[in-house]
Every structure is written in structure tokens, then in C-alpha cells.
Amino acid sequence: MEITWKTLDHILMVKINGDIDHHTCEILRQQVDQALENTNSRSILFSFAQVSFMDSSGIGVLIGRYKL
Template sequence: MDEITCNTEFSNGTLTVHIGGAIDHHTAREARETADKAITDTGAKKLILDLSEVEFMDSAGLGLILGRYTKMNDAGGTLTVKNPSNEILRIIKMAGVEKLVSVELQKQNSN
């Protein structure tokens, strides 16, 4: 069975949802409900979905991203997808999602 973790933090008007594990049709509901409740509870105008710990994502993950984009856009807010793996970034680009949401890649050390 696939597992997912969802933790939220809110600071200075920005809500960050840290997601880990797999985002698929079995687990996307938990991530969606966690994010939506936190958006409502905080009134955040900036949402960051931190995918740095996501190991797998299918079309349900795209639905999660697009649904939160719509929710934030309707409220006059913004969505950023942060630190997707190369594979997940490829899925996001293939679907054209990067044209709607900001994607922030993990900075590499210059050592």
C-alpha cells in the first residue's frame, strides 16, 4: 500500500505543505484535504507545495497541483511547486503545468 506524509507550516502569509512518499489515486485525497484545510484555516495567499520528499507521482498528483492552483488563483493567491525530483519535474512539464504554476528547483551547492 502506498503511503504519504503531509505536514504544514504557516509563516508570514505563506503556507508550505511538505509532502512525502507517493502521490497517486490512493493517497492524493489525504494531501488534498490537508492542503485545503490549511488554506482555509490560515487564509494564506501564497501556497508552496514542497515535493522534495515525493518518490512517485502520477496523474492524481497533477490533479492535486492543478486543484490547489485553481483554489489559490480564485482567492487571489499564488502556488509554487518546490523541489520536485527530475522525474516529477518531467511529468509536470509534459502536462504543461509549469506554464500555470511557479516551479522552484533545489539549489545546488557550488563546491
């Protein structure tokens, strides 16, 4: 899985390339949390255009970021 991000007007835009599963979700969680902290973004926009699979642990990461 490859994660890239950029910010625009306090929106963190996260582009994910690859599968999101129980093996990769912790990496996604850590990188998004770090980017949120570093950029003081107020919103997150995820791009799943290059994601071919996501299991329930990936959905859990998304819900967790929503609650933040």
C-alpha cells in the same frame, strides 16, 4: 504519505513525504484545503524533495489548488 505544513507571511508551506497517487491524493487535497481555510494563506509552496512518485491524480490535485 506524510504531510506537514507551516505558514510564513501568508504562505502555506507544505512538505510531502511519500508517493502521491490515486490512493493518497484525496488525503493531500483535504489536508491542504483545510490548512488553507484555517490559515487564510494566499499562496502555497509545495516541497517535493521527499516525493519519489506522483501520478496524474496528484498533478490534478496541484492544478486544483492552483485554481483556488
